[in-house]
Amino acid sequence: MDAIVAEELRKHYKTVQALDGVSFSVREGEVFGLLGPNGAGKSTTVRILTTLTRADSGRAFVAGEDVAQHPNRVRRAIGYVAQDSGVDWEATGRENLLLQGRIHGMFGKDLHARVDELLELVGLQDAASRVARGYSGGMKRRLDIAIGLVHKPKVLFLDEPTTGLDPEARAAMWVEVERLAAAESLTILLTTHYLEEADRLAERVAIVSKGRIVAEGTPEKLKRDLRGESVSVELAEQNGRVDEAERIVAGIGTEVKVDGQVLRARVPNGAQAIPVILGALDDAGIEVASVTTARPSLDDVYLHYTGRDFTTEDEGRA
Amino acid sequence: MTAQLFRQTGWMVVRQVRNLMREPIWIAMMVIQPMLWLLLYGQLLKRVGAQGQSSGSYIEFLTPGVIAMNAFFGGMWSGMAMISDLDRHVIDRFLAAPTVRVAIVLSQVVRAAVTAILQALILLLVALALGVRVHGGVGGWLVVFAGAALLSAVFAGFSHGIALLMRREASMIAAANFVGMPLMFLSSILVTVALMPGWIRAIARFNPVNWGTRAMRNAVMAGGDWGPTLIYLALLVAVAAATALFATWCFRAYQRSI
Numbered sequence: 001m002d003a004i005v006a007e008e009l010r011k012h013y014k015t016v017q018a019l020d021g022v023s024f025s026v027r028e029g030e031v032f033g034l035l036g037p038n039g040a041g042k043s044t045t046v047r048i049l050t051t052l053t054r055a056d057s058g059r060a061f062v063a064g065e066d067v068a069q070h071p072n073r074v075r076r077a078i079g080y081v082a083q084d085s086g087v088d089w090e091a092t093g094r095e096n097l098l099l100q101g102r103i104h105g106m107f108g109k110d111l112h113a114r115v116d117e118l119l120e121l122v123g124l125q126d127a128a129s130r131v132a133r134g135y136s137g138g139m140k141r142r143l144d145i146a147i148g149l150v151h152k153p154k155v156l157f158l159d160e161p162t163t164g165l166d167p168e169a170r171a172a173m174w175v176e177v178e179r180l181a182a183a184e185s186l187t188i189l190l191t192t193h194y195l196e197e198a199d200r201l202a203e204r205v206a207i208v209s210k211g212r213i214v215a216e217g218t219p220e221k222l223k224r225d226l227r228g229e230s231v232s233v234e235l236a237e238q239n240g241r242v243d244e245a246e247r248i249v250a251g252i253g254t255e256v257k258v259d260g261q262v263l264r265a266r267v268p269n270g271a272q273a274i275p276v277i278l279g280a281l282d283d284a285g286i287e288v289a290s291v292t293t294a295r296p297s298l299d300d301v302y303l304h305y306t307g308r309d310f311t312t313e314d315e316g317r318a
Numbered sequence: 319m320t321a322q323l324f325r326q327t328g329w330m331v332v333r334q335v336r337n338l339m340r341e342p343i344w345i346a347m348m349v350i351q352p353m354l355w356l357l358l359y360g361q362l363l364k365r366v367g368a369q370g371q372s373s374g375s376y377i378e379f380l381t382p383g384v385i386a387m388n389a390f391f392g393g394m395w396s397g398m399a400m401i402s403d404l405d406r407h408v409i410d411r412f413l414a415a416p417t418v419r420v421a422i423v424l425s426q427v428v429r430a431a432v433t434a435i436l437q438a439l440i441l442l443l444v445a446l447a448l449g450v451r452v453h454g455g456v457g458g459w460l461v462v463f464a465g466a467a468l469l470s471a472v473f474a475g476f477s478h479g480i481a482l483l484m485r486r487e488a489s490m491i492a493a494a495n496f497v498g499m500p501l502m503f504l505s506s507i508l509v510t511v512a513l514m515p516g517w518i519r520a521i522a523r524f525n526p527v528n529w530g531t532r533a534m535r536n537a538v539m540a541g542g543d544w545g546p547t548l549i550y551l552a553l554l555v556a557v558a559a560a561t562a563l564f565a566t567w568c569f570r571a572y573q574r575s576i
Contacts, residue, residue, distance in 0.1 A: 053573050053576050072416050085406075086408055087408075088337070090337035095333070099329055099333055103415045103417050
């Protein structure tokens with residue numbers, strides 16, 4: 001059975017069409033990534049699936065229950081770690097967890113044992129009796145995840161779990177999520193705008209752009225579907241001839257992208273294309289500092305499916 | 319469902335009381351402010367306020383008024399806690415869990431009502447020291463506590479609804495003042511009904527703040543003849559239920575917008 005099914009979800013806010021027909025499904029026990037820039041519709045999708053808000057049209061099922069018909073059944077089956085921390089700052093870590101457990105109808109020894117277990121799992125046992133106001137960003141995030149897990153949910157929603165964390169805390173969080181997925185045998189829906197995060201954590205990925213899913217599959221499959229390789233050429237000097245070099249490369253490869261003195265392009269076969277590119281640039285008298293080829297990354301996949309560079313779209317909408 | 323409602327409301331009240339107990343300044347303000355009102359207004363309006371009343375000192379007249387004012391402003395501002403919970407996304411976390419919506423509102427209403435009762439107690443004790451007597455006896459004390467709790471509850475429900483609709487501190491402050499100040503001056507908190515112009519007297523009849531004030535004033539200054547007092551309290555119960563439902567309904571508006 002699929003743990004999450006979304007069918008043709010649509011939602012608009014005033015003039016903005018946030019979701020324009022989103023469909024996907026997540027198998028039980030799977031870690032599934034929704035990948036896309038801010039404003040693409042990831043969080044809206046999660047808010048509909050977690051019953052926080054309703055879709056204008058379309059249907060969704062989580063843990064076998066319709067989110068619109070039986071929201072409370074869905075709520076009992078899910079853990080939700082929102083993009084913004086939901087920690088009560090004035091309460092201690094332990095108090096935060098106890099209240100969440102009580103909302104889920106837990107009590108007594110079972111609840112306390114579960115809370116102790118989770119505090120240890122996320123490494124907050126020493127800070128458990130301190131008011132959360134004094135926690136670091138990483139600690140609050142880990143507490144958020146523990147809060148989402150108190151009632152042993154079947155499905156865990158992690159909305160941008162590492163946004164706002166420094167690289168070290170982010171790497172630690174990845175290890176955490178991987179461990180949890182195994183230890184609690186959870187279905188996890190993860191949203192992220194970090195390509196490497198989706199690549200690292202998700203077994204399958206859907207790329208979201210402008211309220212639609214534009215590609216879906218394992219990270220490996222998405223990269224494989226993008227036949228060919230990416231070539232990057234670094235020009236030798238600041239000679240103002242980048243435009244001319246771009247024109248030349250565009251005649252050989254596709255999806256050419258310029259980043260300062262570096263040109264990137266996609267070619268069917270790197271080994272064949274490199275001599276051609278170098279020859280053409282040499283003919284034009286443009287000196288080259290280095291050339292590399294690489295198998296496509298999710299970055300290239302994103303560019304391919306949306307026609308936009310990942311990072312620039314992100315900045316434009318944030 | 320009902321058991322769940324009481325349990326959740328209870329634990330959320332625990333959360334709020336515990337969090338407030340960690341704010342020493344809040345506790346100090348809660349205790350000192352009502353006393354300040356009583357002493358300030360008592361001095362300022364000593365000569366004019368008591369005109370048109372048959373018996374008792376102005377401070378005796380004023381004590382139930384200040385208790386009412388305190389209770390209803392306390393309720394009116396209590397929605398700020400909702401704004402803070404919305405800002406911190408605590409509400410979203412509750413809403414994605416099997417939380418009974420009414421429990422979130424009720425816990426805030428109960429917190430406001432308990433605060434109002436504590437402040438009423440403090441005010442009565444200060445007033446006793448100033449020579450005021452509660453002529454209604456034990457029943458009078460109970461009416462004062464009930465009146466304070468209900469007035470606070472009425473406006474706490476209203477305030478939380480507004481908080482869910484506005485979601486901004488500045489808008490919330492503006493709305494609370496816009497509604498609160500007129501309600502205070504369209505009531506007999508500071509002056510007797512006899513001193514009011516006819517049109518204010520007419521409006522005051524429909525003002526919940528005035529209902530609570532009159533119920534409590536009867537309990538302090540006269541006692542006995544509880545009929546009208548009980549009607550006022552019953553009206554406040556009805557309005558408190560209505561505003562709590564209004565606030566619960568506002569969760570829908572909030573959820574539509576996110």
